[in-house]
Amino acid sequence: MTDTDLDTFRSDTRAWLAENCPPEMREPVRSDTDVCWGGRNFAPSSPAQKDWLDRTAARGWTVPDWPKAYGGGGLSAAQTKILREEMAAIRARNPLNSFGISMLGPALLKYGTEEQKLEHLPKIARGEIRWCQGYSEPNAGSDLAGLAASAEDAGDHYIVNGQKVWTSYADKADWIFCLVRTSKASKQGGISFVLFDMASPGVSTKPILLISGYSPFCETFMDDVKVPKANRIHDENKGWDVAKYLLGHEREMISGMGLASGGRNPLVEGAIATIGLDHDGRLADPVLRTQIALFEVRAKAFAAMSERFIDELKAGRAHPAQPSMMKYVGTELNKDRYELMMASGGSDALEWESERSRTGAMPRAWLRTKANSIEGGTSEIQLNIIAKRILELPGA
Amino acid sequence: MPLYLNDEQTMLRDTAKDFIAEHAPVGHLRSLRDGNDPTGFSRDLWKQFAEMGLNGVLIPEAQGGLGLGHVEAGVVLEEIGRNLSPSPFLATAVAAVEALKGSAQAERWFPGIVAGETVAALAIDEGAKHRDRIAMTAERSGNGFRLTGAKQFVTHGHVADLLIVAARTAGSPDDAEGVTLFAVPKDAANLTATPERLADSSLAARIAFEGVEVDADAVIGEVDGGCGPLDRLLRAGRTGAAAELLGVGGGAMDMTVGYLKERKQFGVAIGSFQALQHRAAHLYAEMEVARAAVLKAQQLLDTGAEADAAVSIAKAMTGMATTLSVQEGIQMHGGIGMTDEYDIGFYMKRARVLAEMFGDIGFHADRLAKAAGY
Numbered sequence: 190m191t192d193t194d195l196d197t198f199r200s201d202t203r204a205w206l207a208e209n210c211p212p213e214m215r216e217p218v219r220s221d222t223d224v225c226w227g228g229r230n231f232a233p234s235s236p237a238q239k240d241w242l243d244r245t246a247a248r249g250w251t252v253p254d255w256p257k258a259y260g261g262g263g264l265s266a267a268q269t270k271i272l273r274e275e276m277a278a279i280r281a282r283n284p285l286n287s288f289g290i291s292m293l294g295p296a297l298l299k300y301g302t303e304e305q306k307l308e309h310l311p312k313i314a315r316g317e318i319r320w321c322q323g324y325s326e327p328n329a330g331s332d333l334a335g336l337a338a339s340a341e342d343a344g345d346h347y348i349v350n351g352q353k354v355w356t357s358y359a360d361k362a363d364w365i366f367c368l369v370r371t372s373k374a375s376k377q378g379g380i381s382f383v384l385f386d387m388a389s390p391g392v393s394t395k396p397i398l399l400i401s402g403y404s405p406f407c408e409t410f411m412d413d414v415k416v417p418k419a420n421r422i423h424d425e426n427k428g429w430d431v432a433k434y435l436l437g438h439e440r441e442m443i444s445g446m447g448l449a450s451g452g453r454n455p456l457v458e459g460a461i462a463t464i465g466l467d468h469d470g471r472l473a474d475p476v477l478r479t480q481i482a483l484f485e486v487r488a489k490a491f492a493a494m495s496e497r498f499i500d501e502l503k504a505g506r507a508h509p510a511q512p513s514m515m516k517y518v519g520t521e522l523n524k525d526r527y528e529l530m531m532a533s534g535g536s537d538a539l540e541w542e543s544e545r546s547r548t549g550a551m552p553r554a555w556l557r558t559k560a561n562s563i564e565g566g567t568s569e570i571q572l573n574i575i576a577k578r579i580l581e582l583p584g585a
Numbered sequence: 586m587p588l589y590l591n592d593e594q595t596m597l598r599d600t601a602k603d604f605i606a607e608h609a610p611v612g613h614l615r616s617l618r619d620g621n622d623p624t625g626f627s628r629d630l631w632k633q634f635a636e637m638g639l640n641g642v643l644i645p646e647a648q649g650g651l652g653l654g655h656v657e658a659g660v661v662l663e664e665i666g667r668n669l670s671p672s673p674f675l676a677t678a679v680a681a682v683e684a685l686k687g688s689a690q691a692e693r694w695f696p697g698i699v700a701g702e703t704v705a706a707l708a709i710d711e712g713a714k715h716r717d718r719i720a721m722t723a724e725r726s727g728n729g730f731r732l733t734g735a736k737q738f739v740t741h742g743h744v745a746d747l748l749i750v751a752a753r754t755a756g757s758p759d760d761a762e763g764v765t766l767f768a769v770p771k772d773a774a775n776l777t778a779t780p781e782r783l784a785d786s787s788l789a790a791r792i793a794f795e796g797v798e799v800d801a802d803a804v805i806g807e808v809d810g811g812c813g814p815l816d817r818l819l820r821a822g823r824t825g826a827a828a829e830l831l832g833v834g835g836g837a838m839d840m841t842v843g844y845l846k847e848r849k850q851f852g853v854a855i856g857s858f859q860a861l862q863h864r865a866a867h868l869y870a871e872m873e874v875a876r877a878a879v880l881k882a883q884q885l886l887d888t889g890a891e892a893d894a895a896v897s898i899a900k901a902m903t904g905m906a907t908t909l910s911v912q913e914g915i916q917m918h919g920g921i922g923m924t925d926e927y928d929i930g931f932y933m934k935r936a937r938v939l940a941e942m943f944g945d946i947g948f949h950a951d952r953l954a955k956a957a958g959y
Contacts, residue, residue: 457959472959482950483901485957489894490878490902497588497877506589514870575869576862580842583857 190265198268202275209244211237214282220550224286227316229363245284246315252290255298259306260314266503288357289313289320291442293366296382296435300423309384321387322439323353323367323409324432330355331570333368334377334429338411340369347371347383347421349391349414355564359394359407362387366435372426382428384420391415401556402541402549437509439565440516441498456481456526460533477532484525491522510578517571520561527555586888588880590656597653598660602667604637609670611928617671618786624744625780625788626671635701640678643821648691649699654887655679655821659828659879666832667839669928669935671787673704673741675829680822681705681749684814688805690768694747706745707822708736708769708792709815715944719764721794723752730754730804732767732797738942742790743780746771749818750794754809764811766818767803774798785934820896823943824886827879827899830939834872834907837914837932841865844918861917868906868913875899875906894953901949904940911936 190198214237218224225231225238233239245251248262254269255261264272294313297306312318329336338351349369359365364386372379385392391414396404423431460481465473472478498515501507530551531538538555540546562568576582590598609630617625634640642658644650651657658679665672677698685691697703711720711734721734732752742748748769756763769776776797778790806814842865845856855861882899885892911933915922922929940946 454957457957461959466959470958471954478954478959479947479950481959482954483905483946485953486898486901486905486946486950487874489898490874493588493881493895493898494874494877497880500587501589504587504589514873517866518870518874569863572863572866573859575866576856580862580865580869582842582845582862582865583854 190267195267195271199271199275202272203278205248206275206279206281209241210276210279210281211240213237214241214284215280216282217280218282220547225282225284225316226286226319226358226361228319228361229317230361231316231319241282241284242316249314251285251287251316252294252314255294255310255314259298260311270499270503285316287313287316287320288322288362289318292322292435292439293320293384295438296366296431297422299434300382300431304419305422318363319358319361321356321359321362321365321409323356323359323365325355326352327354331567333432334380336368336370336380338367338369340371340381340383340416342371343415345418347381347416347418349383349385349411349416351411353409353411354406355397356394356407356409357405359387359409360396365392365409366422368428368432371428377429379426380428380432381425382422382431383416384422385414385416389414389416399556400559401553403553403557405557436566437512440512440571441502454485456484456530456533459530463533463535463537477529480532481529484522484529488522488526491518494518508579510574513566513571513574514579516565517562517568517575520558521568523561524558527558531555586884588877588884590660590880594656594660597657598664600637601639601661601664604633605661605664605668605670608633609665609668609672611669611931614669614671614786614931615928623780623788625741626673630670631673631704632701634672634674634678635699639674640701641695641699642678643682643686644695644699645686648695650695655824655883656880656887658821658825659831659883662825662828663832663835666829666834666935666939667836669785669833669836669931673706673745675822675825676707676740677703677705679825680707680818681747683821684749684766684805684818685768686817688814689802690805694768697746703746704741704744705747705749706739706742706790707818708739708742708748708750709818710738711736713737715941715948717761718758719751719753720758721750721752723754723765723767725754726798729798729800730765730767732769732794732799735791735793737789737791739778739790739792740787740942742792743778743788744771748776748792749805751811751815754811762812763809764815765808766805766811766814767799768805769797769799769803783938785931785938787938819943820886820892823896823900823949824879824882826939826942827875827882827896827903830903830907830936831872831876831879833932833936833939834875834903834910837907837910837929837936838865838868838872840929840932841868841910841914841917855917864913864917868910871906871909875903878902894956897944897949897952900944901946901953904946904949907936908940908946 213235223234225242249257249260250262253262253264253272257263290313297309324333326336340347340349364384366384368380369383370379371381391412393410394407397406398404460472467473534551538551541549638651639661641650642653646652662675665674685694723730723732750767750769751764753763754765775795777793780788780790783789845861846854848855879899882892882895885895914929915933918929921927
């Protein structure tokens with residue numbers, strides 16, 4: 190595609206977005222209930238949210254770089270980048286948040302059969318099915334390969350028994366992608382990757398109340414759940430390959446947290462609003478000013494790193510373990526950002542129930558970020574991966 | 586433009602890498618130091634740089650250069666940093682060239698720079714900390730100007746053929762305007778350069794201008810209009826110093842990771858200890874982030890986009906990452922890292938000098954904060 194074609198694509202995209210992105214969808218998301226997750230029980234928070242999802246899904250732009258046959262937009266890497274830039278320029282909200290898009294989709298595209306792709310991908314693209322992830326277990330967190338949930342061979346299906354934990358939004362999800370043990374012969378070599386409907390008999394969930402007062406995570410119990418073998422992705426006992434591939438995408442997604450939202454800077458604006466400027470136009474708390482300025486250097490350097498990582502990924506030049514580095518830096522930065530936001534907010538940022546604080550949106554978000562360096566593989570696990578796979582340091 | 590080196594840039598990097606590692610490895614710095622070399626770098630090596638065409642990397646082709654950009658200059662600087670090669674490349678081929686570019690003075694000085702015969706030095710700083718303040722004065726005198734004041738931290742200032750001098754032709758020291766940039770030949774009367782050896786064994790001069798007379802044509806650009814070329818010089822110098830820092834930090838990291846693999850304690854390679862693996866992996870992540878920040882600044886400079894913030898981010902971030910790299914380098918080398926015989930200490934000293942040059946971490950963080958209105 191020539192530069193002229195790309196210029197045309199950019200102007201067409203800009204015009205389409207101007208026409209089709211509702212003004213309400215150009216405001217930042219204010220709380221978790223404002224996020225569009227789709228699914229069988231999807232209740233739009235506004236007509237604008239529904240319009241925005243419908244219009245983008247109709248063009249395949251919820252997943253612009255997926256093939257059209259699977260509900261995607263069939264865009265090239267360069268076109269996808271342009272679309273993202275144009276959306277960012279008008280501060281358009283993500284029309285659809287989905288673990289199906291960020292995690293399962295890429296794994297299905299790589300490991301799924303044609304039948305599996307046609308069955309699941311278009312529904313993900315249209316936001317019809319909301320997915321959750323069944324990886325961690327009470328005794329298999331960082332040591333994920335130690336998982337025990339079993340899938341017993343029963344001819345054309347498996348009988349699944351066991352428990353998962355930290356299943357994000359399991360109580361709201363329609364389907365789950367799940368790691369189960371199909372053999373005890375080897376730790377990593379005895380795992381299979383299966384999909385099943387959360388409405389299947391024998392599946393139950395229980396939310397876990399967190400320090401933030403919310404419960405986005407659940408415990409998920411599986412009691413003699415019947416899972417057709419046709420729902421297994423990739424070969425039996427080869428689920429670890431799929432899981433690892435998917436984890437790379439999950440880490441990429443989480444690493445995005447370290448990025449400042451484009452345009453104005455909420456951290457700086459918040460600090461100016463509460464603390465004020467001195468006679469020289471500097472933040473009246475010199476220590477906090479220094480901390481914010483040094484944080485901004487790191488955050489903006491990380492934004493450049495993210496740009497570089499995406500460019501390298503698209504060109505097939507990224508080191509396969511680089512998502513671990515991105516996840517490590519991005520999540521640590523996000524925690525730092527929220528510590529500074531709390532410091533800037535002072536006592537205002539401590540209100541937990543008041544209307545003025547939108548029911549403690551800030552302190553709850555601050556507490557939520559503490560999980561960033563635990564979920565999707567702890568920071569320590571990411572450092573292990575960098576040490577072994579990138580620096581090639583010897584095993585202990 | 587994707588944020589990685591293209592094929593031509595990669596080729597240039599490989600060429601620079603091989604050439605510098607062969608002709609100016611760390612041992613070259615060590616022998617200059619041990620010999621108490623009064624120049625501080627090798628004129629022969631500067632000639633060889635010229636033969637490779639590298640000195641003209643930023644000079645337009647019409648003026649005998651390669652007509653390339655800051656990404657390419659940075660590729661060379663990173664290898665200079667990795668090998669701790671003493672070289673006038675940053676001050677001459679990058680910062681001075683950017684200041685002179687497009688001015689009448691370019692015709693006079695570019696041929697010597699391209700040929701490896703001319704070395705330029707930057708008389709910019711007036712105090713121990715880099716800042717925007719310029720107190721040195723240039724008063725009209727006869728057909729030209731009379732320069733009075735003092736500069737310090739002028740790398741190669743005692744042997745430079747050309748000094749780029751920022752002096753005040755109007756206003757008071759803290760004003761942004763009223764500055765003029767001069768190209769002063771080294772043989773000017775009433776100019777005293779006193780070289781001092783620095784911690785990294787390089788030489789930088791304190792220069793006294795006690796009524797130095799220069800012709801009107803020594804002015805680079807416009808009288809009172811020095812901000813333009815000075816800003817170009819500073820952007821290029823800061824970005825270039827960041828690239829060199831990247832090389833210093835990367836070289837120290839490579840040396841440290843290599844040591845972790847070979848050094849045995851308790852019967853195993855110390856690199857198998859998780860405590861050290863995590864420190865090394867954290868260091869790697871910091872260096873990668875710094876690398877992206879530097880390339881971003883270089884690309885913005887090359888496309889002519891607004892680059893001020895990116896330049897400060899690059900300089901501050903490489904300052905942080907490289908400081909971490911050399912400190913972790915010595916710590917993980919243990920006692921041997923403290924010995925003069927081992928090279929890692931040279932990296933720490935060079936990193937400290939480069940971190941200070943053209944503004945340190947605090948200077949650039951402060952600059953970003955001011956630009957963002959807080």
